[in-house]
Amino acid sequence: DAPGFLGDLLAYPLKRAEMTLYGDDPEHPSSTPSFRNIIRKLRRLLIGGSPRQHILLLLGWAFLFFAGLRIIQSLLAHPSTPSLQCQNPTHELSKHIPVPALQDKSLLLSIWRQLQAIYDDHPPQPLDLGLNQFRSASDFPSLEDIKTHTPISLDDARAARKSHVEVTKKLLSYPSQLFSGKGVVMLAGGRYTSFATTGLGMLREVGSKLPVEVWVKDETEENEDWCEELAKEGMACRRLSDYMDTELLEHGYQLKICSIIFSSFEQVLFLDADNIPVKNPDVIFKSKSFTDTGVVMWPDYWKHTGSPMLPYIVGLSDEASEILRPDQTVESGQLVWDKKRHWKALCLAAYYNYYGPQHYYTMISQGWAGWGDKDTFLIALRSLRQDFYMVPHKLMTLFLNGTPEGVGMLQADPTKPASYEPMFLHSNIVKWSIRGFLCRGCGNDTVNPIKTSSLENPKSNIHPYLKNHSRIFKLEDMKAMNIDPEPLIWKSFEHVACRSVWQGEGLCNRTRTHMEKTFGYSFEKSWASPLVGGGGDRICIRPT
Numbered sequence: 111d112a113p114g115f116l117g118d119l120l121a122y123p124l125k126r127a128e129m130t131l132y133g134d135d136p137e138h139p140s141s142t143p144s145f146r147n148i149i150r151k152l153r154r155l156l157i158g159g160s161p162r163q164h165i166l167l168l169l170g171w172a173f174l175f176f177a178g179l180r181i182i183q184s185l186l187a188h189p190s191t192p193s194l195q196c197q198n199p200t201h202e203l204s205k206h207i208p209v210p211a212l213q214d215k216s217l218l219l220s221i222w223r224q225l226q227a228i229y230d231d232h233p234p235q236p237l238d239l240g241l242n243q244f245r246s247a248s249d250f251p252s253l254e255d256i257k258t259h260t261p262i263s264l265d266d267a268r269a270a271r272k273s274h275v276e277v278t279k280k281l282l283s284y285p286s287q288l289f290s291g292k293g294v295v296m297l298a299g300g301r302y303t304s305f306a307t308t309g310l311g312m313l314r315e316v317g318s319k320l321p322v323e324v325w326v327k328d329e330t331e332e333n334e335d336w337c338e339e340l341a342k343e344g345m346a347c348r349r350l351s352d353y354m355d356t357e358l359l360e361h362g363y364q365l366k367i368c369s370i371i372f373s374s375f376e377q378v379l380f381l382d383a384d385n386i387p388v389k390n391p392d393v394i395f396k397s398k399s400f401t402d403t404g405v406v407m408w409p410d411y412w413k414h415t416g417s418p419m420l421p422y423i424v425g426l427s428d429e430a431s432e433i434l435r436p437d438q439t440v441e442s443g444q445l446v447w448d449k450k451r452h453w454k455a456l457c458l459a460a461y462y463n464y465y466g467p468q469h470y471y472t473m474i475s476q477g478w479a480g481w482g483d484k485d486t487f488l489i490a491l492r493s494l495r496q497d498f499y500m501v502p503h504k505l506m507t508l509f510l511n512g513t514p515e516g517v518g519m520l521q522a523d524p525t526k527p528a529s530y531e532p533m534f535l536h537s538n539i540v541k542w543s544i545r546g547f548l549c550r551g552c553g554n555d556t557v558n559p560i561k562t563s564s565l566e567n568p569k570s571n572i573h574p575y576l577k578n579h580s581r582i583f584k585l586e587d588m589k590a591m592n593i594d595p596e597p598l599i600w601k602s603f604e605h606v607a608c609r610s611v612w613q614g615e616g617l618c619n620r621t622r623t624h625m626e627k628t629f630g631y632s633f634e635k636s637w638a639s640p641l642v643g644g645g646g647d648r649i650c651i652r653p654t
Contacts, residue, residue, distance in 0.1 A: 204314055207344025210321045213288050213374050215352065221285055222354050222371075225457055229464045232276045234423070235269035236262070237465075239472045241481070251415060251478060253435075259476045260417045267430075270423045270469075277461050278425075278494070284453040292377035292395050293321040297369050299331030302383035304543040304560060307336075307610070309386050311602025312595070314343060317390040320379065323348050325369035327356050335611040348372070360467045363482040366442070367456070367463045376450050382443040386535040386542060388595040389523060394446055397525040404448035405455075405491065405498035408521045408534075409505060410441035414485075415478040423473070424493040434492075439475075441505060442484035443536035444521060452496055459490035503530045510540075511584045515571060520591075532591055540572060540582070544603035545612060547576060548620045565620070579627035597629045 239260060244251045251259070294313065298306040306324060313322065321344050326332050328351035337347035350356050350365060353372050359365065370378050377395055381387070400406050414437040418430040427433055449456060462470040463483050474489060475481045491498050503522035510517050517540040523533040545552050545560050552560045564570035565577065575582050581596055588594045604625060608618035625631040 204343040207319055207321055209341050209344055210293060210323050210346045210374050217285065217288060218353055218372060221282060221288070224282060225460065226354075226464075228277055228280045229461050232273035234273055234465055234469045234473075235266040236469070238468045241472050241477050243477050250412060251476075253432075256415055256435075256476065257418055257432075260472060262417065262419050267419045267422055270419075271425070274423055274425065274493075278454075278458060281454040281457045284450055286450065289374060289376040289449055291321070291375055293323060293373070293375040293379070294318070294391075295323050295325065295369050295373045295375065295378050295380045296383055297325050297366055297380075298383050299326035301560065303331070303333065303336070304545050305537075305541050306383040307606045307612070308542045308544070308599060308602055309381060309383060310340070310343070310345065311605055312386045312388075312599060313381075313391075315598045315602055316387050318387065318392050319344075320392055321345070321375075323369075323373050323375070325350060325365075325373070327351065327365060333611065339610060361482075363471070364463045364466055366483050367460050367486070370445075370447060370449075371456060371460060376448065378445075378447050378449065380442075380445040380447070381534075382536065384537045384541050385443045386537055386595065386599065387533065388520075388535050388593050389531070389533045391533060393525050399499040399501075399524045399527070400446055400448070403497040403499045404451035405487075405496075406446035406501065406524050407440050407442070407488065407498060408444055408501045408524075409503075410439040410480060410484070411505065412439055412479065413437065414439055415476055416474045416485075417476055420473050420489070424489060426492060437488070438500065439480055440484050440488045440500075441519065441521065441536065442487060443519070443538070444534050445487065446524075447487075452491070455487075455490045455494050455496050458493060459486045462486040462490065499524065502527055506530075506532070508535065508583065509587075510571060511575065511581055517571075517582065530591075532593055535595060542599055544607050544617065544621060547572070547603070548607070548624070549614075549617055550620075576624065579624050581628060597625075597631070600625050600629065600631075 239262070242259065244255060244259065296306055296309065303326075310322065310324070313320075322340075323346050324337075324340060325348045328349055332347060332349060340347060348369075350368050350372065354368060356365075359368075366380065370380055379391055379394065394400055394406060397406075414434045416434060418432055421427040421431040421433050422429055447456065462474075463486055466483060466486065470486065471481050471483070474485045488498070501522050501524045505522075506520040507516045508518045508520050509515060518535050518537040520532040521534040521536060523531040543560075546563055548565050549560060549563045550566060553562055564572045567573060572582055574580075583596050585594070588596070600621070604618075604621050606612055607614065607621040622631070622633050626633070
């Protein structure tokens with residue numbers, strides 16, 4: 111009958127295997143009883159089983175046959191299998207990184223309210239310095255221009271100095287029960303969220319195992335679906351509005367220090383949303399530059415341009431002075447800070463930022479390039495005579511391939527004082543965002559709108575590189591510095607374009623096409639997909 115014939119057909123390979131292993135003699139001395147019994151049981155099941163069992167077994171044989179065939183095809187197509195990397199939507203590395211825990215919200219609220227009361231009771235004078243631009247936006251101002259650029263009376267300076275003295279006396283002690291461990295803090299929200307997806311992706315691409323907190327101003331800037339994705343990467347979303355009245359802040363520059371203060375970490379690596387690690391930054395926390403001082407900062411392009419009254423107001427001199435003039439200013443797109451060792455300096459910098467737009471941003475830079483929060487950290491440390499480490503290497507400008515046009519700033523590895531090795535790409539000019547690069551019609555997106563993408567805009571400085579599938583960075587320049595971040599950045603792009611809340615078929619296809627034509631990447635479904643599950647979304651990426 112048909113079922114019996116089917117059973118015999120399915121059992122035949124096992125009969126042949128048994129004869130091959132043991133010969134015709136059932137008592138063959140080389141036989142292995144346990145294995146032989148297994149084969150005999152399978153034969154009996156196949157011969158005497160029900161039609162339903164036969165069908166299931168037939169399907170099983172078919173599955174094994176086609177799976178084996180697929181493996182053979184994959185091996186033949188890609189003989190150099192060690193270079194083949196198959197990745198799930200979540201990096202394997204990230205599965206073992208714990209999501210940062212929330213602190214005691216009531217205690218943190220209480221601490222901020224106390225600090226805010228201190229700040230409110232002791233405003234600087236005058237409360238509104240105004241902001242006047244220097245005559246030239248390109249030429250560094252002369253010493254005479256710096257001395258006279260921001261008029262401030264002696265009475266106002268004395269009042270500001272008195273307020274500063276009172277604030278420093280009342281700064282709170284370190285709340286050790288609130289903070290622990292080390293991690294990355296990034297401020298996102300609005301258009302900066304699109305940049306943050308790149309930097310956060312690269313953080314994992316270069317091997318960082320640090321937990322991350324991504325801060326936004328309030329719930330209007332939060333993307334819940336994205337936050338769920340971040341949790342799988344050892345990252346957590348946080349809202350500043352949960353701990354303070356953000357409406358009191360006039361400028362986005364004021365949000366950075368608040369995210370550092372409110373973060374759950376005791377030791378913080380802060381990264382701007384447009385900052386892209388090109389090397390694993392985890393080593394900084396174990397470096398001598400950090401363990402000796404508790405603060406690591408990076409230099410900006412220019413020297414200090416602050417008012418001569420600034421040293422007098424913050425207690426560095428007894429009169430108007432030029433003692434800060436030789437100082438290199440700070441580029442705060444990246445900052446490493448030990449809150450336990452420098453808590454009071456952090457709270458003093460918060461005071462400068464609290465009155466930043468009205469007074470201290472202008473007092474510190476007088477409207478020259480870099481007006482904002484960036485030097486408030488340095489001035490607070492100097493005022494309290496606390497140690498810090500300033501990276502000795504100058505920042506390097508990264509240029510658009512084949513042009514003298516700058517696209518970003520490379521900052522050095524602080525663990526290598528003897529030689530320059532890049533660690534961070536602060537993309538302050540060309541903002542690395544896959545939607546900003548290749549999206550079509552995203553300006554009509556009512557949820558996550560962006561301006562016209564570089565691919566859509568022929569006037570964009572990177573339009574020809576995207577259109578012609580060429581590198582934005584010059585490969586020879588990268589090799590000279592022993593880095594090549596661009597292919598990894600595009601791997602981060604591919605994750606966003608193809609397997610995230612912002613995924614889209616057209617965006618994904620354009621991203622992969624550029625990667626194939628520019629860097630030699632290849633994409634294919636992994637043979638393991640049907641075996642291990644995952645919806646067939648495992649992607650193999652192999653640079654050639």
